[in-house]
Amino acid sequence: MPPKKTILRDAAPYLPELTLDCVILSFHEDRLKVLLLRWKGTQEWSLPGGPIQRNEAVDAAANRILKERTGLDDIFLQQFHVFGEVERYNREEIRHKLKHLIDPDKWYERAVSVGYYALVDYTKVTPTPDAYTEQCAWWDVQHTPALLFDHNHIIHVARQALRTQLSWQPIGYNLLPEQFTLPELQRLYEAILGKTLDPRNFQRKMLSLGILERLAERRRGGAHKSPYLYRFKKEQYELKLKEGNLFFT
Amino acid sequence: MPPKKTILRDAAPYLPELTLDCVILSFHEDRLKVLLLRWKGTQEWSLPGGPIQRNEAVDAAANRILKERTGLDDIFLQQFHVFGEVERYNREEIRHKLKHLIDPDKWYERAVSVGYYALVDYTKVTPTPDAYTEQCAWWDVQHTPALLFDHNHIIHVARQALRTQLSWQPIGYNLLPEQFTLPELQRLYEAILGKTLDPRNFQRKMLSLGILERLAERRRGGAHKSPYLYRFKKEQYELKLKEGNLFFT
DNA sequence: GCAAAAGTGTTACTTATACACCCATGG
DNA sequence: CCATGGGTGTATAAGTAACACTTTTGC
Numbered sequence: 001m002p003p004k005k006t007i008l009r010d011a012a013p014y015l016p017e018l019t020l021d022c023v024i025l026s027f028h029e030d031r032l033k034v035l036l037l038r039w040k041g042t043q044e045w046s047l048p049g050g051p052i053q054r055n056e057a058v059d060a061a062a063n064r065i066l067k068e069r070t071g072l073d074d075i076f077l078q079q080f081h082v083f084g085e086v087e088r089y090n091r092e093e094i095r096h097k098l099k100h101l102i103d104p105d106k107w108y109e110r111a112v113s114v115g116y117y118a119l120v121d122y123t124k125v126t127p128t129p130d131a132y133t134e135q136c137a138w139w140d141v142q143h144t145p146a147l148l149f150d151h152n153h154i155i156h157v158a159r160q161a162l163r164t165q166l167s168w169q170p171i172g173y174n175l176l177p178e179q180f181t182l183p184e185l186q187r188l189y190e191a192i193l194g195k196t197l198d199p200r201n202f203q204r205k206m207l208s209l210g211i212l213e214r215l216a217e218r219r220r221g222g223a224h225k226s227p228y229l230y231r232f233k234k235e236q237y238e239l240k241l242k243e244g245n246l247f248f249t
Numbered sequence: 250m251p252p253k254k255t256i257l258r259d260a261a262p263y264l265p266e267l268t269l270d271c272v273i274l275s276f277h278e279d280r281l282k283v284l285l286l287r288w289k290g291t292q293e294w295s296l297p298g299g300p301i302q303r304n305e306a307v308d309a310a311a312n313r314i315l316k317e318r319t320g321l322d323d324i325f326l327q328q329f330h331v332f333g334e335v336e337r338y339n340r341e342e343i344r345h346k347l348k349h350l351i352d353p354d355k356w357y358e359r360a361v362s363v364g365y366y367a368l369v370d371y372t373k374v375t376p377t378p379d380a381y382t383e384q385c386a387w388w389d390v391q392h393t394p395a396l397l398f399d400h401n402h403i404i405h406v407a408r409q410a411l412r413t414q415l416s417w418q419p420i421g422y423n424l425l426p427e428q429f430t431l432p433e434l435q436r437l438y439e440a441i442l443g444k445t446l447d448p449r450n451f452q453r454k455m456l457s458l459g460i461l462e463r464l465a466e467r468r469r470g471g472a473h474k475s476p477y478l479y480r481f482k483k484e485q486y487e488l489k490l491k492e493g494n495l496f497f498t
Numbered sequence: 499g500c501a502a503a504a505g506t507g508t509t510a511c512t513t514a515t516a517c518a519c520c521c522a523t524g525g
Numbered sequence: 526c527c528a529t530g531g532g533t534g535t536a537t538a539a540g541t542a543a544c545a546c547t548t549t550t551g552c
Contacts, residue, residue: 015266015267015359015361016265016266017264017265017266017267018264018266018267018361052333052361054359055335055359056335057333057334057335058331058333058334058361059333059334079330079331081328082307082328082331082363084301084306084307084308084310084363085306085307085308086304086305086306110264110303110304112264112267112301112307114331114333164417168413181504182504182505183503183504198542198543198544199504199505199506200505200506200507200543200544201541201542201543203505203506204507205540205541220550220551221550221551222502222503222504222550222551223500223501223502223503223549223550223551223552224501224502224503224504224548224549224550224551225502225503225504225505225548225549225550226504226549226550227503227504227505228504228505430531431531431532432530432531432532447515447516447517448531448532448533449516449517449532449533449534450514450515450516452532452533453534454513454514469523469524470523470524471523471524471529471530471531472522472523472524472525472527472528472529472530473521473522473523473524473528473529473530473531474521474522474523474529474530474531474532475522475523475531476530476531476532477531477532
């Protein structure tokens, strides 16, 4: 048992010098999207994030924020970097831009932030602003505005981390709806890797992992041959992920 | 400029809820070693680590601790995980074991820790205890004692991270003396990967990276053929590392 | 019928793996 | 002379990369 005594900083409901920021990514109309928040009474955008409660694990706080902003639970969420510089961004500029919203006694101190990224199904998300913001929306990750804090930098680092992780774990499982076509999956990989892939080689490699199941139906609607629908075979996917022999290079 | 006002927590010279822990690894007599500290008046060991100063970047704090405990500067040091659980370890047990050393008003609060690992040259290190400890020594990483806090767990996570990173960046550069033999490098890889490698395949792969230079001299001393000495070609090594095409699988 | 995108196989090349003998040295 | 560990090559298998045409669909 921890001691029962109360000291001053125990009174604060949050860990005062630690925050987290979530780079919540999805895939829609062949583009990677990132979820951003617009602060009340401004045209300023930032990543979702915030402080960590004193009795809350950091991972739990990331899940809480994800849940609050998207409505989604139980999602792939990955710590990718700690942003621990003393002057991560111009605090005076933030003070100026957000002065109508935040108590200067509580904010603008130096804070270290833990960066997380999440991969979510665009169709399942209900973007929801928080107490400080009035709009929550998807932005094309290639065309975000200039963000508050060091959030453009955080997105950049997240995308690098994601590219690295791609070799170790196929990611479509989290980013796509339950049913999808191989060309859709290929375009997702192309969006993340930032280069085009050969469809024959892509299909051969992806199918050889043994984690996809082809369904009887096809997707209809375009003026072209109808592609087959696939879905992930959950058990095989989880099994291979655990064994660590899911590579895609 | 940040505001000039002083609020209570500004008085603390450290960020109170954030610490870091360093898994400092080296290689000696064919074994991976980890640097541990023994706390004053006890037989209890822990990793080097500690709080972060209010005006100090987290990476800078890790470098400071590395420097203080080893005498080394400018070393490969890598953030690998944030340990953010609420109950990372039994605080009451720590309170009991270290009660003669630490002020109960300041310690035993929940703290989040950033884990770093460093790879250092065993021969260049002068193990140096800190203010709370009376011994600083290398332990075989396979045979550490039961450590304070959650430090056995932290070492375990560090080793996993190291194994993953091994594929992306050859690591002998940091762990070996300037001159070394290929069998020595191979034994280092074997120690990290936990399996034996074929010497012909190992040498071919390692040399094909183009970052090693064979010297004229050989290492003498054993009752066997004298192995060649090698050293890293610093420029090529750094260049390839930056380009990201240094793989070892 | 025509434009758009999907589906599909083969070959060359590169990389990884498996495997065994001789050589230099110190004692 | 002998025990120890270092140095070295080749053959096979696996994986990766490059490449183009036919099919289906909606309009």
